[in-house]
Amino acid sequence: MHTLSQILHVVTTVLVLLGAVPLVVAVVQFLLVGLQRFRHLYEDRPLHTPRTAVLIPAWNEAPVLTSSVEGLLRMRYPPDRVRVVVVDDASTDATPEVMRELMAGHPGQVVHLRRENGGQGKAHTLNHGLAHVLDDDWAEAVLVMDADVVFDRDALLRMTRHLADPEVGTVTAYIKEGSGKQGNYLTRYIAFEYITAQAAARRAQNVLGVLACLAGGAQLHTRESLEAIGGRIDTSTLAEDTVTTFETQLTGRRVVFDGYATVLAEEPGDLTGLWKQRLRWARGNLQVTHRYRHLWFRPWKRREGHRLGSVLFGLIWYSLLATPVLLTVCSASLLYLYFTDSDRSWQLFHWLWVINLVCYLLIILMAAAVDPGTFRRCWREALFYPGVVSTCILVITALPAVFLPLLEKAGLFTDDGSPQLLMIVVYAWMGLALPLAWLAKLLTGTRARFLAPVLLHLVGYGSLLAACLVAAWVQERRNAELKWDKTEKTGKVAAGR
Amino acid sequence: MTAAEPGRPGADEDLARHVAGLTGEDRRHDRRLFWWELLAVLLVAALLTARALWLT
Numbered sequence: 001m002h003t004l005s006q007i008l009h010v011v012t013t014v015l016v017l018l019g020a021v022p023l024v025v026a027v028v029q030f031l032l033v034g035l036q037r038f039r040h041l042y043e044d045r046p047l048h049t050p051r052t053a054v055l056i057p058a059w060n061e062a063p064v065l066t067s068s069v070e071g072l073l074r075m076r077y078p079p080d081r082v083r084v085v086v087v088d089d090a091s092t093d094a095t096p097e098v099m100r101e102l103m104a105g106h107p108g109q110v111v112h113l114r115r116e117n118g119g120q121g122k123a124h125t126l127n128h129g130l131a132h133v134l135d136d137d138w139a140e141a142v143l144v145m146d147a148d149v150v151f152d153r154d155a156l157l158r159m160t161r162h163l164a165d166p167e168v169g170t171v172t173a174y175i176k177e178g179s180g181k182q183g184n185y186l187t188r189y190i191a192f193e194y195i196t197a198q199a200a201a202r203r204a205q206n207v208l209g210v211l212a213c214l215a216g217g218a219q220l221h222t223r224e225s226l227e228a229i230g231g232r233i234d235t236s237t238l239a240e241d242t243v244t245t246f247e248t249q250l251t252g253r254r255v256v257f258d259g260y261a262t263v264l265a266e267e268p269g270d271l272t273g274l275w276k277q278r279l280r281w282a283r284g285n286l287q288v289t290h291r292y293r294h295l296w297f298r299p300w301k302r303r304e305g306h307r308l309g310s311v312l313f314g315l316i317w318y319s320l321l322a323t324p325v326l327l328t329v330c331s332a333s334l335l336y337l338y339f340t341d342s343d344r345s346w347q348l349f350h351w352l353w354v355i356n357l358v359c360y361l362l363i364i365l366m367a368a369a370v371d372p373g374t375f376r377r378c379w380r381e382a383l384f385y386p387g388v389v390s391t392c393i394l395v396i397t398a399l400p401a402v403f404l405p406l407l408e409k410a411g412l413f414t415d416d417g418s419p420q421l422l423m424i425v426v427y428a429w430m431g432l433a434l435p436l437a438w439l440a441k442l443l444t445g446t447r448a449r450f451l452a453p454v455l456l457h458l459v460g461y462g463s464l465l466a467a468c469l470v471a472a473w474v475q476e477r478r479n480a481e482l483k484w485d486k487t488e489k490t491g492k493v494a495a496g497r
Numbered sequence: 498m499t500a501a502e503p504g505r506p507g508a509d510e511d512l513a514r515h516v517a518g519l520t521g522e523d524r525r526h527d528r529r530l531f532w533w534e535l536l537a538v539l540l541v542a543a544l545l546t547a548r549a550l551w552l553t
Contacts, residue, residue, distance in 0.1 A: 029519065034534025042524040047513035078508070157516055158523070258521045358541055365537035399552050423506060 005329055009341060012333035016348045018429070019330025022319040023352075023359045029316055030362050032204035032436055033370065039206055041162070041256065048164035049077060050140035052156065052220070053133040054084045057125035059118065061147035062094040069102050069110060077156050083138070085111045086131035086147075090118025115416070122216075123233045123240040125318035134231050139223055146217035150264040152179060158261035159220045168251025169225030170245070171261075172211070174199050176263025176374060185453060186274060188378040189461040190267045192385060194368040195374055200259035203370070206356075208309035211255040212317060216241040218263040225253050237291065239284025246292055254307030259370070271444045275468060282472030289321060324434055324466040331431030338427055349427060353397035360386065360394060387433060387460025393426055433463035434470065 046177065054072055058065060069084050084106075088095050099112035115128050125142060133139050141163060143156065151173075159171045175198060177183070177191035198215065205211045219241070228251040234243035248255050268274040268442040293300060296317070298309035307313065319326075330352070337345035362381055368375045375382065382392055396403040412422050425432070440455035456464060 031534070034531040035525075037527040042520045042527060044517060044520060047509060049512070075511070078512070154519055156514075157512075158519060161516055161520060205536055223515060260519075260526065354545075358545065361541045362537060363546065365540065366525070366534060368534035370539065398548060461516045 005340070008472045009337070009344070012070075012336050013344070015329050015333040016337070016352060019326050019333075020352050020355050021315075022326060023321050023355045025312075025315050025319040027355075027359050027362055028312065029201055029204045029358075030366050033366055034202050035177075035207045036203045040210075041258070042205065045161060045164040047443060048160055049081055049157070049161060050143045050160060050222070051075070051081045051138055052083070052160070053127045053139035054082060054143045054145060055126060056084065056086045056145055057089060057090040057122050057129065057135060058091060058147045060085050060091045060095065062091070062098045064148045065095065065098045068150070069471075071150055073106060073109060074153065075151055075155050077160075079109070080142070081110055083111065083158075085113060085129050085133060087125050087132075088114040088118075089125040090111060090115050096451050102271040110185050111441065119236070123235040123496070126233045126237065127241075130226065130231060130233065131268055134226065141220055142226055143218070143220045144216075145219075145263075146265065148189050148266050149175070149217040149411065151218070152262045152264075155218070155261040155263055158258050159218075162256045163220070163222055165254075167221055167254050169228070169248045169251065170214060170255045171220045172202070172214040172257050172264045173220075173261035174202075174257070174259045175215045175217050175263050175265045177267050178369075179269065180377070181204055181485065183377075184262040184269055185381065185457075186271065187267055187269055187341060188381040189385070190274070190380040190383045191374050192367065193461065195371045195378075198257075199259050199370045200366055201242070201316075201361075202257055206257050206311075208307065208310060208313055209270050210249065210252070210310055210313045211245055211257060212313070213239075213242045214245045214255065215263070217265050218261070221248070222253075224473070225251070235271065236282050237284055237287040239288050242284060242288045243291070246295075246308060247307055247400055250304075254324070271441050271456070271464075274443050274464075275471075278465060278468040279475070282469045283476055286472060289317070297300050321469065324470045327466065328431040328434065331428050334427040335424065338423065345427065350397055350400075353393060356386075356390075357394050357398050381461075384457060385461055387463060388458050389429060390433070390460055392431065429437050434458040436466045437463035437467040438471070440464065 056065075056068065061068075065086065071088070073079070073082065074136075086099055086102075088099065096112070096114065099110070102110045112200055113129060113130075113132055115125065118125070130142070133142055143159075145151075155173055159173060162168045162171045175194060177187055177194055179187045183191070194356045195226075202211065211461055224250055229244065229247040234240045234247070237243055245255055268277055276429065290294075292308070295312055297314040299311055300308035301307075334345050334349055337348065367382060386394065395417075396407075404413060407422070413420060427481065436455060436459045440452045440459065443449055443452040
């Protein structure tokens with residue numbers, strides 16, 4: 001019995017330590033951000049402005065098309081070297097009329113392709129356009145974008161300069177949440193998420209020499225690169241952008257993220273829309289994980305001309321996917337230790353939250369340095385990104401000498417060794433936050449929907465994403481139908497520029 | 498296409514200068530980011546040290 005108890009102690013200790021893996025990986029990733037300068041991405045090269053076909057898949061995008069296309073044609077780029085091809089996926093709104101006007105206003109520069117049998121999703125729509133674009137030899141590069149995104153005037157020039165390097169197959173831009181002053185708490189959370197997950201994390205991936213995913217709304221491919229992957233976008237998964245990223249790198253070409261080429265995009269402003277979008281992304285990522293199972297953690301694959309097998313890249317990928325499991329198991333192990341060896345549980349808990357604190361501080365400081373403009377808009381959401389409860393736990397564990405006496409005075413904590421409700425909730429919190437985040441999403445469809453934002457602030461935006469990942473995993477296990485649910489757009493980004 | 502190609506020599510030179518300016522600016526920003534990162538790491542390390550020495 002004693003041996004069993006010892007074994008259980010060791011196992012639970014290891015499981016608690018495993019809970020720190022995503023945090024440690026995040027810290028390592030953020031430490032790489034500043035090292036991008038040593039990758040020499042911004043060398044002086046001769047001007048390179050390839051003839052670029054801009055491919056816009058569109059389904060009922062009439063409200064945003066005019067401003068998007070006009071904006072593209074106003075970009076600083078030789079006008080005779082850009083062509084905009086809008087692939088209309090059997091739209092039922094005024095898209096055909098809008099396109100007729102645009103073509104009349106820009107003869108030879110704007111093309112309208114219409115699919116009469118649409119509704120199969122973005123990848124099919126893109127393939128229709130790619131077949132047209134690659135049919136003649138005019139296009140030397142293809143820019144794939146979304147109808148609602150707004151490119152910075154220099155974004156295309158910034159992207160094409162990387163294509164002067166023959167090793168580069170694809171370049172992706174930094175998609176910023178673009179609702180600005182019209183946004184709400186959720187879009188500000190997304191804005192902060194994009195600074196960390198795109199502007200910072202993709203810089204770190206530039207340093208590692210391997211990119212996980214191209215931004216769907218702004219990806220520039222050389223013609224050769226597209227042809228090398230078959231001239232088509234994958235239609236078998238919900239993560240066509242990630243598959244394109246992996247396939248491009250498997251052909252030995254580099255994929256580069258340019259954090260200075262910025263593009264504004266409209267993101268969901270309500271929990272239902274966000275859940276739908278992230279569920280699709282999470283399911284896509286699970287499919288990609290399975291599809292490329294022969295690549296993970298195989299650093300020797302570098303000999304084949306890519307770094308998709310790099311150990312750190314694998315850790316980055318899997319630590320995101322495994323976060324819900326790790327957090328739940330970590331919480332359960334802490335609780336077990338709390339009831340059997342409270343000293344050890346406190347020690348482990350303390351170390352776990354100190355690592356969490358390092359991660360939190362580093363991410364906030366780096367986010368402020370990477371994109372100060374966006375950070376100024378969303379710094380409050382950044383501070384409470386882990387959730388109000390977790391932020392309080394962070395502060396208390398950072399300064400126990402200050403706060404524990406206060407808690408004792410308030411009667412919430414006693415140091416007599418007996419189990420206490422507060423400690424049980426605190427130890428269980430990482431696991432508990434996931435079902436509560438899911439509850440916040442459920443509340444959006446009820447009369448108590450006003451509670452959803454309150455709950456989200458309490459549990460944290462990250463918990464919502466983790467809960468979404470669990471839901472995606474359940475859907476995948478059940479082989480639920482693969483549906484390409486388009487995110488509803490209002491055109492406020494385009495209208496606001 | 499490069500600036501050396503015939504067609505629009507003046508416009509291409511202007512554009513080449515503009516791109517060179519953008520690239521220089523981005524390179525400087527990348528360098529600055531490195532120093533900001535170092536500062537952030539030092540700040541976090543200082544906070545942890547202060548916490549270990551005086552605040553726990």
